[in-house]
Amino acid sequence: MNATRPAEPAVLARRLAKAYGGRVAVDEIDFRVPPGICFGFLGPNGAGKTTTMKMTYGLATVGAGELRVLGMDITRDRRRIKARLGVVPQETNLDNDLTVRENLVFQASYFGTDVRIARARADELLEFTLLADRADERIQNLSGGMKRRLLIARALVNDPELIVLDEPTTGLDPQARLAVWRALERLRARGVTLLLTTHYMEEAARLCDRLLIMDHGRIVAEGDPAALVREHVGREVLELKLEPECDAEALIASLDGRVDGYDLTDDALTLYAEDAEGALGALDNERFPTDSALVRHATLEDVFLRLTGRSLRE
Amino acid sequence: MALPNEPGYRGLGRPLVPGDLVPSPRYSAAVWMRNARVFSRLWRGALLPTFLDPFFYLLALGFGLGTYFAHGIQGIPYKEFVAPGLIASAAMWSSAFETTYNVYFRMNELRLYDNVLSTPVEVQDLVFGDLAWSATRATIYGCVVLVVVAAFGLISSPWAILIPPLVTLGALCISVIGYAFTTLIPKIDLYSYFFTLGITPMFLFSGIFFPFDRLPGWVEVVAWLTPLYHLVEIARGMATGPDGLQLLVHAAWLAAVTALLFPVPVRALRAKLVP
Numbered sequence: 001m002n003a004t005r006p007a008e009p010a011v012l013a014r015r016l017a018k019a020y021g022g023r024v025a026v027d028e029i030d031f032r033v034p035p036g037i038c039f040g041f042l043g044p045n046g047a048g049k050t051t052t053m054k055m056t057y058g059l060a061t062v063g064a065g066e067l068r069v070l071g072m073d074i075t076r077d078r079r080r081i082k083a084r085l086g087v088v089p090q091e092t093n094l095d096n097d098l099t100v101r102e103n104l105v106f107q108a109s110y111f112g113t114d115v116r117i118a119r120a121r122a123d124e125l126l127e128f129t130l131l132a133d134r135a136d137e138r139i140q141n142l143s144g145g146m147k148r149r150l151l152i153a154r155a156l157v158n159d160p161e162l163i164v165l166d167e168p169t170t171g172l173d174p175q176a177r178l179a180v181w182r183a184l185e186r187l188r189a190r191g192v193t194l195l196l197t198t199h200y201m202e203e204a205a206r207l208c209d210r211l212l213i214m215d216h217g218r219i220v221a222e223g224d225p226a227a228l229v230r231e232h233v234g235r236e237v238l239e240l241k242l243e244p245e246c247d248a249e250a251l252i253a254s255l256d257g258r259v260d261g262y263d264l265t266d267d268a269l270t271l272y273a274e275d276a277e278g279a280l281g282a283l284d285n286e287r288f289p290t291d292s293a294l295v296r297h298a299t300l301e302d303v304f305l306r307l308t309g310r311s312l313r314e
Numbered sequence: 315m316a317l318p319n320e321p322g323y324r325g326l327g328r329p330l331v332p333g334d335l336v337p338s339p340r341y342s343a344a345v346w347m348r349n350a351r352v353f354s355r356l357w358r359g360a361l362l363p364t365f366l367d368p369f370f371y372l373l374a375l376g377f378g379l380g381t382y383f384a385h386g387i388q389g390i391p392y393k394e395f396v397a398p399g400l401i402a403s404a405a406m407w408s409s410a411f412e413t414t415y416n417v418y419f420r421m422n423e424l425r426l427y428d429n430v431l432s433t434p435v436e437v438q439d440l441v442f443g444d445l446a447w448s449a450t451r452a453t454i455y456g457c458v459v460l461v462v463v464a465a466f467g468l469i470s471s472p473w474a475i476l477i478p479p480l481v482t483l484g485a486l487c488i489s490v491i492g493y494a495f496t497t498l499i500p501k502i503d504l505y506s507y508f509f510t511l512g513i514t515p516m517f518l519f520s521g522i523f524f525p526f527d528r529l530p531g532w533v534e535v536v537a538w539l540t541p542l543y544h545l546v547e548i549a550r551g552m553a554t555g556p557d558g559l560q561l562l563v564h565a566a567w568l569a570a571v572t573a574l575l576f577p578v579p580v581r582a583l584r585a586k587l588v589p
Contacts, residue, residue, distance in 0.1 A: 058431070059428060059431060059587065061589065079436060089428060089429065095426055097352040098351065098352065106347070107429075109347060110341065110435045112344070112434065
């Protein structure tokens with residue numbers, strides 16, 4: 001299944017850039033996706049994730065720089081690269097005029113697969129995505145989770161070496177999300193490289209071996225999930241809700257040496273520390289009245305919010 | 315602000331290298347097959363009106379209005395004059411609807427083309443597969459009308475057996491125009507212009523219902539510039555006994571215009587879907 005040489009990255013971007021009209025969507029980014037791993041792109045809406053994915057699977061041209069996919073240049077070898085890719089797009093674009101099985105059979109025909117082989121492959125994939133009993137139904141009769149699983153099955157008809165997934169679980173209920181995660185984990189176990197974008201930090205933490213955080217078209221951090229948390233947030237977090245009369249600046253100054261950083265939004269103060277319990281103990285409650293205090297482990301969510309800010313983007 | 319599914323105007327985009335204009339038969343066939351499969355579910359409902367349509371036209375014009383033209387037109391009874399044009403017009407209406415609303419829906423509402431283009435199918439394969447399907451569908455509709463008019467005894471030449479492939483050619487030409495329009499318009503409302511200013515006048519003034527010999531010369535010159543005129547002339551020729559040279563000129567016109575216009579939807583669709 002994995003035909004690329006171990007040394008060859010599944011995706012390699014050098015000073016990759018893209019602008020639509022005058023708006024810069026991707027601003028000279030460099031990244032390298034090793035084969036066989038799950039590589040995640042995080043970032044707020046409009047950060048440039050989808051554009052980067054679209055360039056990877058040939059639905060947006062490369063604006064500037066270089067993008068190599070499976071060892072080939074996407075600009076020159078688009079058709080050959082696409083033959084070895086699977087794509088799960090952000091929006092559900094299944095063929096409503098066809099049945100569930102036909103969606104897979106015709107998808108295989110777009111890869112030039114013989115119809116008989118395509119039918120057998122379709123049945124196999126319907127089993128894999130637990131849709132076998134829905135094979136002859138129309139798309140309209142499927143739930144959101146089933147449609148998403150069918151999109152994944154559709155991305156597998158050509159037995160791809162690399163699968164690009166743009167927000168594969170957005171809008172799904174927890175059970176449906178879990179089913180998608182399990183399918184992706186099984187694919188990765190088979191050696192398929194996964195490249196995905198997500199807004200869900202627990203999804204990124206669970207699935208991804210390596211993460212890249214984008215904002216405003218640039219890469220702001222990259223690493224494995226645990227290292228990103230250690231590097232950008234530390235071990236623990238202390239969340240305080242301040243009383244109106246509490247002087248936040250003075251509170252932060254009083255904990256100097258115990259906290260590594262903080263974020264202040266209105267009356268919510270988030271403190272990052274190696275020992276958040278200790279910091280809470282050292283806090284002068286008389287001088288700094290608080291509504292509530294919570295000590296917890298640092299998560300990717302903290303990294304994300306620290307690096308991309310807490311204000312609304314759209 | 316634009317509606318979420320409105321395509322917006324992207325123009326023609328950058329020129330293409332010649333290789334990007336040559337469709338692959340294999341991938342175009344896959345696109346054709348998908349369209350044929352969907353049609354195979356609907357054909358019963360879709361073809362019945364196609365049967366009835368020429369029937370009513372023949373009744374009203376051929377057997378109604380036509381009875382006032384005692385001497386017929388150009389030496390043939392009026393109903394025999396009108397009948398071949400109805401084959402051509404059925405093909406035109408089919409091509410026009412397929413490459414406008416149907417393509418628009420697949421492209422902008424179902425977003426099917428985003429998926430197709432992320433497989434090895436390239437834009438030129440997709441456009442050619444869709445055009446070939448549109449021409450196929452138009453030929454099926456044209457054949458239905460051919461059968462109806464033949465059943466009325468309005469076909470006098472055995473050459474009529476060659477009408478279907480020539481209808482395919484004419485339909486391809488009308489389809490590429492419709493497809494170009496679809497890939498260039500920013501919103502669906504503009505189709506009313508396409509039909510009111512393009513298709514309906516063509517239907518009325520391409521020589522289906524009356525010949526040009528008593529009209530000012532420029533009328534026929536204008537008609538000569540439209541694809542339906544050539545398809546009507548071809549169909550009438552084949553139904554009544556063809557003039558070889560005339561046939562060749564009309565067919566060459568249709569083939570040349572089709573080939574010349576093919577890059578337009580390919581470029582515009584690429585500008586839209588692979589920006």
